[in-house]
Amino acid sequence: MALVLVHGAGRSGAAAWPAALLDGGVALDLAALATARGRAEAVAAAVRPGDVVVAHSLGGVAAVLALPMLAGPPAALVLCEPALFDLARGDxxxxxxxxxxxxxxxxxxxxxxxxxxxxxxxxxxxxxxxxxxxxxxxxxxxxGTERPWGQGIDAGMLRDVPTVVVTGGWNAEYEAIAAALVRAGARHEVLEGSGHRPQDDPRFPAILAAAER
Incomplete structure (x- = not known):
């Protein structure tokens, strides 16, 4: 089992993640890929059945779009403030x-x-x-980055994939997305005070460890 880390629209590769997650983790670098489809294909190429996928913000779009491309489901999907706006349109x-x-x-x-x-x-x-x-x-x-909505993402893509969504409790649209994920069966963890990067919070490794079990 490997930890596959999928960054958002800001920092990329190893620079997007705290050192604790890089120990044994594979930090993808998708910065050169401008389309959601291209990023999803890169994620699908890196993930093996039984891996744990951690995705942040825009990386959540690539991670979910990659799910139907995989030979087998990941052991868990941990979404940090994912930009899955398609799941919460109308809010x-x-x-x-x-x-x-x-x-x-x-x-x-x-x-x-x-x-x-x-x-x-x-x-x-x-x-x-x-x-x-x-x-x-x-x-x-x-x-220059394709917008995360209009990507055809629906809750059914997450069926049978144990999913945890982690938010910082600071932003209404990310909380709305988290609520939509909960309705699809995900568990929601709120790390108050962590802002848009809950993966940097010292409480995050415990959430990740629980998801890996």
């Missing part, structure tokens, strides 16, 4: 986020215009010209 917070990000993409090819609309939805604060040079690379990467 007010989810629809507000989708509308904001769609408007941001409509502002392209102006990257500053994209970031002025996307930053509040993603980082919770307005565009700041003083931070622009530091944030330009992130803005460019996100502008």
């Amino acid at each position: 007010a917070a989810v629809e507000a986020h989708v509308a904001a990000m769609d408007a941001a993409h409509d502002a392209l090819p102006s990257l500053p215009g994209f970031w002025a609309r996307a930053r509040p939805a993603l980082l919770g604060g307005p565009f700041d010209a003083g931070r622009w040079e530091d944030e330009r690379a992130l803005a460019s990467r996100l502008a």
Whole structure:
């Protein structure tokens, strides 16, 4: 059994994970793959039956899309604030986020215009010209990444896969996604105060260890 780590839209490879998870884990690097399908195929190529898959944010989309491609199910799927918006469409917070990000993409090819609309939805604060040079690379990467909704994900893809969803209790749309996953049979753990990266929280290894059993 291996631990397969699937990063989100920010940091990639080993840089996306705390050192404790890298001991015996396989940290995928999907940064060069712009489409959900391409990332899912890369995940499917790395996962063997009985592995435990840990996926963060956008990586949750790739991990779930990969499930039908696998020769056998993983032993467990641990989703950290997964961007599985397709499961929670209609929720007010989810629809507000989708509308904001769609408007941001409509502002392209102006990257500053994209970031002025996307930053509040993603980082919770307005565009700041003083931070622009530091944030330009992130803005460019996100502008070039396929949006996580409209990927055809449904709850049936998770059938017979033991699933844990871990959130930070800070964001309404991720809590709505977690609630949808619970309705599909997942267990929900909330690590208050951990924000969008609950995998960095010192309480996370215990949740992972329970999922692996």
